Amino acid sequence: MRAHSLYAEPVTFGVSGFLSHLECGRAGHTISPESLTNLCHCGSPLLARYRLDEVRHSLTREMLRARPPTLWRYRELLPAGPDEEPVTLGEGMTPLIPALRLGVEFGMTDLWIKDESANPTGSFKARGMSVAVTMARARAAKALSLPSAGNAGSAAAAYGARAGLPVHVFIPTDTPPLFAIQCRAFGASVTLVDGVITDAGRAMALAGAGLDWFDLSTLKEPYRVEGKKTMGFELAEQFEWKLPDAILYPTGGGTGIVGMWKAFDELETLGWIGEARPRLYSIQAAGCAPIVRAFESGASSAEPFPDPKTFASGLRVPRAIGDFLILDAVRKSGGIALAVDDDAIHLAWREIGRAEGLFVAPEGAAVWAGLKELLGAGRVRPDERVVLFNTGTGLTYADSWAPGDRA
Numbered sequence: 001m002r003a004h005s006l007y008a009e010p011v012t013f014g015v016s017g018f019l020s021h022l023e024c025g026r027a028g029h030t031i032s033p034e035s036l037t038n039l040c041h042c043g044s045p046l047l048a049r050y051r052l053d054e055v056r057h058s059l060t061r062e063m064l065r066a067r068p069p070t071l072w073r074y075r076e077l078l079p080a081g082p083d084e085e086p087v088t089l090g091e092g093m094t095p096l097i098p099a100l101r102l103g104v105e106f107g108m109t110d111l112w113i114k115d116e117s118a119n120p121t122g123s124f125k126a127r128g129m130s131v132a133v134t135m136a137r138a139r140a141a142k143a144l145s146l147p148s149a150g151n152a153g154s155a156a157a158a159y160g161a162r163a164g165l166p167v168h169v170f171i172p173t174d175t176p177p178l179f180a181i182q183c184r185a186f187g188a189s190v191t192l193v194d195g196v197i198t199d200a201g202r203a204m205a206l207a208g209a210g211l212d213w214f215d216l217s218t219l220k221e222p223y224r225v226e227g228k229k230t231m232g233f234e235l236a237e238q239f240e241w242k243l244p245d246a247i248l249y250p251t252g253g254g255t256g257i258v259g260m261w262k263a264f265d266e267l268e269t270l271g272w273i274g275e276a277r278p279r280l281y282s283i284q285a286a287g288c289a290p291i292v293r294a295f296e297s298g299a300s301s302a303e304p305f306p307d308p309k310t311f312a313s314g315l316r317v318p319r320a321i322g323d324f325l326i327l328d329a330v331r332k333s334g335g336i337a338l339a340v341d342d343d344a345i346h347l348a349w350r351e352i353g354r355a356e357g358l359f360v361a362p363e364g365a366a367v368w369a370g371l372k373e374l375l376g377a378g379r380v381r382p383d384e385r386v387v388l389f390n391t392g393t394g395l396t397y398a399d400s401w402a403p404g405d406r407a
């Protein structure tokens with residue numbers, strides 16, 4: 001492994017090259033990871049599989065301690081091969097902050113916030129893009145494209161810039177304007193599209209037809225989820241290899257949930273954790289809750305959500321290609337999917353800021369709104385160890401702050 005450019009001293013992230021194959025999440029089809037790949041031939045997302053028996057002999061939990069605080073510390077469990085230099089801006093190893101005041105009123109004694117706003121470009125999307133762009137460049141992609149509700153676009157633009165690849169982002173017109181500015185600042189071409197993220201995806205397919213654009217859409221390529229699974233590794237490492245009782249995660253396309261669930265399985269195979277799993281709570285906005293509807297009806301996949309509306313733009317995803325993977329993980333974990341309305345998100349937004357000094361993304365506020373409901377319903381006990389994911393910074397959404405609160 002070559003020196004890492006972010007650090008004055010040459011450092012090693014460890015050996016790599018344990019990627020075995022790609023496996024389709026629905027039917028178990030196996031394909032080689034050697035070429036640039038989107039979906040399985042059956043239309044399902046592909047998941048990366050590793051030679052974990054070999055990793056077990058090369059990597060110990062103790063070895064991680066000496067490595068730099070980025071997600072590439074888990075190099076043996078990431079897809080980049082020995083000659084594939086990571087495209088990195090220092091993403092990952094975000095703070096896990098004890099929430100000392102937020103849950104007090106509810107008698108909570110062990111509440112934590114995993115603060116993903118500390119990532120480059122201000123959200124956890126940086127994790128996925130660091131790994132996906134690394135792999136796309138290594139597989140000789142010429143240009144990158146994606147539809148985005150905001151943060152994925154700016155992260156793709158940043159990592160594309162760093163990799164020297166052109167990036168084409170398609171964003172719904174009513175996405176908070178700072179996202180488009182951020183994308184343009186990184187040199188990406190931005191197209192604003194009337195409608196929601198699925199409409200932006202259609203516009204991209206039209207504009208890119210016949211062009212050499214590699215599609216980085218959520219779960220339509222195999223490696224963004226690999227970057228995002230490192231949130232699960234970090235929780236385990238930061239809690240000294242003992243997972244919490246419950247995790248609340250704001251769910252749009254679902255790579256956060258799918259990724260962490262995969263991470264826990266990999267850690268168990270390595271023998272680093274046992275078989276106990278946190279209950280995963282998937283939180284959506286009431287104005288766009290396809291996973292919640294499917295969960296409540298007992299379905300294994302979700303119907304597209306009609307007329308999706310919420311100011312938490314990362315949750316405005318009416319149809320998720322990984323729906324069946326999200327539902328499966330939430331059910332197996334013993335958690336539920338739960339919707340909270342925009343008023344509750346606004347209130348929770350203020351409460352987190354005032355209690356903890358964090359200006360979280362509205363998506364991060366949604367999970368606190370969700371936790372209050374789960375506590376009220378007795379699904380989460382106040383003495384349990386609970387982690388709220390703040391997936392991004394609130395700064396990009398500042399225009400949505402309720403007018404009455406501006407004074």
Ligand SMILES: *Cc1c(COP(=O)(O)O)cnc(C)c1O
Pocket residue numbers: 123125150151152218250251252253254255256257314315361363364391392
């Ligand atoms: C994309 C996004 C989400 C949704 O995440 P998924 O893993 O795609 O479900 C949540 N919060 C923010 C801030 C986002 O940008």
